[in-house]
Amino acid sequence: MELSDRRIVVTGGAGLIGSALARQLVGDNDLVVVDDLSNGIRESVPEAATFIEGDLTDETVVAEAIDAETDVVFHLAADKYVNADEPRNQFETNGEMTYNILERMDEVGVEHIAFTSSSTVYGEAPRPTPEDYAPLEPISEYGAAKLSEESLLSVYAHNHGFTVWNFRFANIVGPRYGAGVVPDFIYKLTQDPETLTIRGNGRQEKSYMSLADCIDAMCYVVEHAARPVNTYNLGTRTTTSVNRIADIVSDEMDVDPDYEYTGGDRGWEGDVPKMRLSIEKLAALGWEPSTPSDQAVRQGAREILDDPENEPHLS
């Protein structure tokens, strides 16, 4: 569907990816942003958007945001931390938000939804991992919730006439990168430029996609794929190891620390140590990333360092 002259709801639109998407869409569309600001920044929502501060587990908030005039919902709101302190709560909350949104859409006759899923649905799969890889065996509650939410979207596509876009993201890096390896290293090196403690053995290796590429790809797929269920990996063809990220961040900060390792092959429980998604399906639709993984990491680090307002928090 073409993304102009539409009434669009972006959930999680005060977050890293949602606010960038809102900025992209606001010029040509009537935009409603919903976010409870649990991890979002109010100021990052474009002024021209209607902003609703509210928790999407509350059905009245969902009803306020989505009405019969809505053309499409971009559903990005989620508790996104893989090693959440309360995984059961995370699983239930993320699922409840999605169910509330789907029920409300069905109630008022809105049939288009784009959903931000994740590479974590694949668990520890062979690489590069295509969208039709099976069996899907997530290793975190976060990934399990994403998979169950995708499944629920499928039900609405097949039984209620919805068109669904599922985006299985690699790691997305941008100027505000919640808890994640880049701001984690920046924070640690600001505290102590001599020594950097790296979680795991440093050989974890994943695909990092720039925020700009991520937004561009999402919009492209929504505009070009029209099956009932459209599931696409969004990532880069290249990967970056954690050791390489440490080198890039050190270089950008002009420091030369000794590296210390906590050991083991992964950063934390539920961490998939090696991830690279096949993007052949995306390429066949006509879209290619413009920024390779190393460059996305360097760009993200520089943007965080260049923004004095940015306070990276520890993961």
Ligand SMILES: NC(=O)c1ccc[n+]([C@@H]2O[C@H](COP(=O)([O-])OP(=O)(O)OC[C@H]3O[C@@H](n4cnc5c(N)ncnc54)[C@H](O)[C@@H]3O)[C@@H](O)[C@H]2O)c1
């Ligand atoms: N950043 C990544 O690398 C990455 C990778 C894979 C998937 N994703 C997915 O993409 C989406 C956006 O990620 P992001 O990095 O922008 O995260 P983010 O935390 O910056 O944005 C999510 C937003 O959702 C809001 N939110 C959370 N719970 C809510 C609730 N109950 N009601 C209303 N708002 C709520 C938060 O306040 C936040 O602003 C998420 O669904 C995430 O799981 C992100």
